Amino acid sequence: MATPPRLYITPDLSTKATIPLTREQAHYLSNVLRLTQGAQIYLFNGRDGEWQASFDSMTKKGGVALAERQTRPQGTTPDVSLYFAPVKRGPMELIAQKATELGVAALAPVQTERTTNTRLNETRLNAAIMEAAEQCERLDLPELKPLHKLGSLLENWPPNRRLIFCDEAGSAPPMLEALAPFANKPPSPWAILVGPEGGFSSAERERLRALPFVLPVSLGPLILRAETAAFAALTLWQACLGDWPRFTKP
Secondary structure (H helix, E strand, O other): OOOOOEEEOOOOOOOOOEEEEOHHHHHHHHHHOOOOOOOEEEEEOOOOOEEEEEEEEEOOOOEEEEEEEEEEOOOOOOOEEEEEOOOOHHHHHHHHHHHHHOOOOEEEEEEOOOOOOOOOOHHHHHHHHHHHHHHHOOOOOOEEOOOEEHHHHHHOOOOOOEEEEEOOOOOOOEHHHHHHHHOOOOOOOEEEEEOOOOOOOHHHHHHHHHOOOEEEEEOOOOOOOHHHHHHHHHHHHHHHOOOOOOOOOO
16 A cells, blocks of 8 residues: 555554554455555544554454554644534535545534524534544544534634634625734634525624624635535635644655
8 A cells, every 4th residue: 555544543542552443443454455464554543643553453343453653743733613504414524524624623513594404413424524534644633513503602602712704795805805914923713604505694694793703704706605615714714824824844
């Protein structure tokens, strides 16, 4: 294999630690990738960085890997959360996958007035998050928060976290223009809010725009699908305030 597989695990990682693998992980390594005993893999748990390990054996309950050495120390993830209205299963799993790849720290579904889907398959969403983190070489998983109604969310909003309101119906400034004054300031907590397919109601827009911690922005002249708006907003935030401007290959 050109690149050894990466797996997210929950046990602690340390030199010579014996790491249990789930049945699904062992099946993937042994039967899908056809790895044999001693094959190189990488493990991460969101706490101890990334570790090189060797696939040791299959067991009745799963498999075993042996941790060998740390290849990357644990870093920090930019403090930006994505708040999104639940949509259909396919686009929602795509949001979870691509937001993970774009470095979001937390994913938070929000019920708005025009939200048509309030059922969440957390198992499938968490699986999409984990697979995306394994593929894109993240060292952690974004948190998947429970569904909250927009009203109660705003009532209990922490005042130190700015909320970017992607307002497709208003006269908000372009997002990069709105973020420019914050570009050279110390990192601070942020969140991005995108609406459902039908957009925000007039009452929701009025309430959001009246809040002191809300920053209304525009994502351009076209009406974007919910998932496209999420990806566009995260990309612009990362390019302006995230870790992209400071990233260099080791």
